[in-house]
Amino acid sequence: MVEQVGAWRRRHVLAGMAGMAGGAAALAAPAILRAAPSGAPVKVGGTLSLTGFLAQTAVIHKIAAEMMVEEINSRNGFLGRPVEFVLLDDQSKPEVARSLYEKLITVDKVDLIQGPYATAPILAAMGVAQRYSKVMVQSSMGIPKLQTYDMAFPATPFGSEPDKTYPNVILDAMASFPTPPKTIVVLTSKFPSAKFMAEGMRDQAEKRGVKVLLYLEYESGNRDFGAIAARVKEANPDLLWVGSLGLESNQLLESLRKLDYSPKNHFHLYPAPGPLALSPDGNNALCSTFLEPAEPFMSRPGMKRLAELYKERATKANLPYTTIDAQACGMISEWQVLEAGVNGAKSLDDKAIAAWLKKNGATTIYGKMRFDGPFNHGDAAQLIKQVQDKEWKVVWPKEFAAPGVKLIAS
Amino acid sequence: MPSATLLGQALISGVLAGGMYGLLAMGLSLSWGLLRLVNLSHFALAFLSAYIVYELGTNYHVEPWWSAAMVVPAMFCIGALQHWLFDRFKVNELASLLITFSFAVIVEAGIQLYWTADYRRYETEYSTLSFKTGPFYIPVLELTLCMVAGVLAWGTWLWLRKTYVGKALRAAAEDPEIAAAYGVDHKKLAYLLSGIGAAYAGVAGTFIALIATLAPAQIWAWLGVVFAVVIIGRLGNPLGALFAGMLIGASESIAMAVLSPAWAPVVSFSMLIAILLWDPDWI
Numbered sequence: 001m002v003e004q005v006g007a008w009r010r011r012h013v014l015a016g017m018a019g020m021a022g023g024a025a026a027l028a029a030p031a032i033l034r035a036a037p038s039g040a041p042v043k044v045g046g047t048l049s050l051t052g053f054l055a056q057t058a059v060i061h062k063i064a065a066e067m068m069v070e071e072i073n074s075r076n077g078f079l080g081r082p083v084e085f086v087l088l089d090d091q092s093k094p095e096v097a098r099s100l101y102e103k104l105i106t107v108d109k110v111d112l113i114q115g116p117y118a119t120a121p122i123l124a125a126m127g128v129a130q131r132y133s134k135v136m137v138q139s140s141m142g143i144p145k146l147q148t149y150d151m152a153f154p155a156t157p158f159g160s161e162p163d164k165t166y167p168n169v170i171l172d173a174m175a176s177f178p179t180p181p182k183t184i185v186v187l188t189s190k191f192p193s194a195k196f197m198a199e200g201m202r203d204q205a206e207k208r209g210v211k212v213l214l215y216l217e218y219e220s221g222n223r224d225f226g227a228i229a230a231r232v233k234e235a236n237p238d239l240l241w242v243g244s245l246g247l248e249s250n251q252l253l254e255s256l257r258k259l260d261y262s263p264k265n266h267f268h269l270y271p272a273p274g275p276l277a278l279s280p281d282g283n284n285a286l287c288s289t290f291l292e293p294a295e296p297f298m299s300r301p302g303m304k305r306l307a308e309l310y311k312e313r314a315t316k317a318n319l320p321y322t323t324i325d326a327q328a329c330g331m332i333s334e335w336q337v338l339e340a341g342v343n344g345a346k347s348l349d350d351k352a353i354a355a356w357l358k359k360n361g362a363t364t365i366y367g368k369m370r371f372d373g374p375f376n377h378g379d380a381a382q383l384i385k386q387v388q389d390k391e392w393k394v395v396w397p398k399e400f401a402a403p404g405v406k407l408i409a410s
Numbered sequence: 411m412p413s414a415t416l417l418g419q420a421l422i423s424g425v426l427a428g429g430m431y432g433l434l435a436m437g438l439s440l441s442w443g444l445l446r447l448v449n450l451s452h453f454a455l456a457f458l459s460a461y462i463v464y465e466l467g468t469n470y471h472v473e474p475w476w477s478a479a480m481v482v483p484a485m486f487c488i489g490a491l492q493h494w495l496f497d498r499f500k501v502n503e504l505a506s507l508l509i510t511f512s513f514a515v516i517v518e519a520g521i522q523l524y525w526t527a528d529y530r531r532y533e534t535e536y537s538t539l540s541f542k543t544g545p546f547y548i549p550v551l552e553l554t555l556c557m558v559a560g561v562l563a564w565g566t567w568l569w570l571r572k573t574y575v576g577k578a579l580r581a582a583a584e585d586p587e588i589a590a591a592y593g594v595d596h597k598k599l600a601y602l603l604s605g606i607g608a609a610y611a612g613v614a615g616t617f618i619a620l621i622a623t624l625a626p627a628q629i630w631a632w633l634g635v636v637f638a639v640v641i642i643g644r645l646g647n648p649l650g651a652l653f654a655g656m657l658i659g660a661s662e663s664i665a666m667a668v669l670s671p672a673w674a675p676v677v678s679f680s681m682l683i684a685i686l687l688w689d690p691d692w693i
Contacts, residue, residue, distance in 0.1 A: 234416050
């Protein structure tokens with residue numbers, strides 16, 4: 001395979017030289033620099049929730065995946081062969097994801113697979129991957145301890161126990177305030193990964209002496225936040241922690257405003273980033289992140305270009321929020337991990353790829369990632385961002401904040 | 411123990427939220443009760459209306475009330491057209507469930523194609539307006555919704571009971587053959603009723619655009635609770651639908667305030683089961 005790539009490269013260098021001789025240097029130069037892959041495509045199969053209740057986030061993953069396939073193909077594909085992404089719609093249903101992965105492997109005969117979006121479809125797909133001994137990289141399983149399959153790899157640095165590590169990042173940030181919060185209300189969607197983190201927040205807050213005034217769960221897709229807002233207002237906590245998904249945070253904050261109440265400090269787990277930043281109620285809102293399109297992250301290799309490309313694609317896809325965020329970066333990282341595994345192992349053999357990744361880790365948009373810890377997780381790298389002047393800015397830990405950016409207390 | 415203020419605020423919030431349940435249930439109840447057609451596409455038409463109001467408001471800066479003035483007649487026409495199809499293909503009650511479900515799926519796919527699956531939120535100056543009465547806050551938009559729903563429910567109820575057309579529709583629903591013997595042209599009246607039901611979806615959609623978050627999959631979010639409202643409120647009874655909506659909304663909200671928000675969805679279905687077991691005459 002290596003020899004074929006070399007032979008191919010020589011042919012194209014000659015072609016490029018001929019082109020230059022013909023006065024087409026500008027066109028030929030990219031052909032030399034970019035070793036366009038050739039031969040039968042390497043089929044990588046995967047599903048995303050292109051319809052159903054997860055679709056609004058999965059569309060971000062789709063754009064990022066398509067970008068990455070183009071990126072990889074512009075580099076040399078996988079082992080000199082072009083990559084073809086066979087993408088199917090799991091309709092946000094785990095049982096559909098399970099059947100489609102079975103189909104991808106047994107009918108479509110894909111060479112490799114990529115994980116779907118969100119915990120439940122990932123768990124469903126992981127069972128199939130395990131049955132056929134396929135490597136599966138995923139970027140959005142919020143409960144790492146459920147990733148018990150040895151050849152499943154996380155592309156997002158959650159760490160193995162985010163329910164313990166991340167609440168302490170938040171509490172450390174709060175402890176830096178002139179008047180640290182003494183009381184907290186933990187409010188969460190019953191969506192599994194949000195509930196998992198909320199329970200961790202409640203437990204860690206209690207351990208650190210922050211009084212939990214209320215712990216409330218609501219159904220995912222809750223329509224009316226009026227009564228919940230009334231309870232939050234009555235509790236009047238120093239910190240409101242919301243295990244929200246999508247626009248639930250906006251709805252809650254609007255309901256609070258209708259009661260003429262603004263939370264003192266408020267944290268939101270997985271909100272729709274654009275609408276919350278732009279909301280009149282979003283000022284000083286805190287949120288989880290791993291990376292934002294600002295320094296020091298923009299200095300990471302390729303980040304600036306990917307951010308620009310994402311903006312272009314998201315605008316073209318008519319998305320209302322076109323700034324690259326942790327969701328898009330998760331999918332970018334997913335492909336970077338797979339690419340590192342294939343190139344490192346110099347093989348499409350799943351076991352070889354898994355062994356190489358475990359031994360060497362991978363460098364992604366999130367930096368260097370290890371897979372040698374519990375559940376194949378490495379170090380946790382959760383950060384806190386805050387809405388300041390209608391923009392998300394990383395504020396904690398301090399070393400990740402852009403110059404001049406500081407965490408603002410209520 | 412929750413305070414009286416909390417309970418009162420939760421009750422207000424629930425009754426007002428129930429107004430939306432009632433408004434959505436009205437068209438469905440009329441169609442099911444008087445035309446014997448279970449029109450699941452009602453939810454899709456409501457969300458299609460909501461997206462159109464959102465589009466007109468955000469991209470063309472059309473005030474929502476003007477948008478409603480365009481959307482509601484358009485929905486009336488779609489409703490009448492839908493009935494022409496039902497009539498043309500002699501769709502019965504069970505088949506209507508399947509066909510309108512398919513129609514709703516197609517509308518959902520169309521919405522996703524045009525507006526994408528991403529969340530949409532129509533921010534207006536009315537979104538967070540509220541006024542204070544004693545210790546309680548009343549959201550203006552939700553109150554307006556309830557008042558509109560109340561006017562429509564009363565108006566429709568009176569129309570069905572006091573006018574010839576309304577009485578003819580009820581008679582045809584009871585026994586089409588006998589009604590026809592008395593000169594009732596049920597087919598023509600059915601177009602009118604189907605159009606009115608869809609127009610109510612347009613009204614509900616206008617408020618959904620102003621109050622709720624829009625995402626294509628949200629079409630199905632109201633399905634269960636609105637069905638419970640339709641049954642509890644009695645088929646073909648717009649006033650019953652509104653009262654049942656407010657009853658369920660208030661019960662859900664009190665459950666959120668006293669127990670846990672997670673218990674709210676259990677309330678509507680528990681009430682439905684309890685009422686079906688009780689089997690009162692008005693059901």
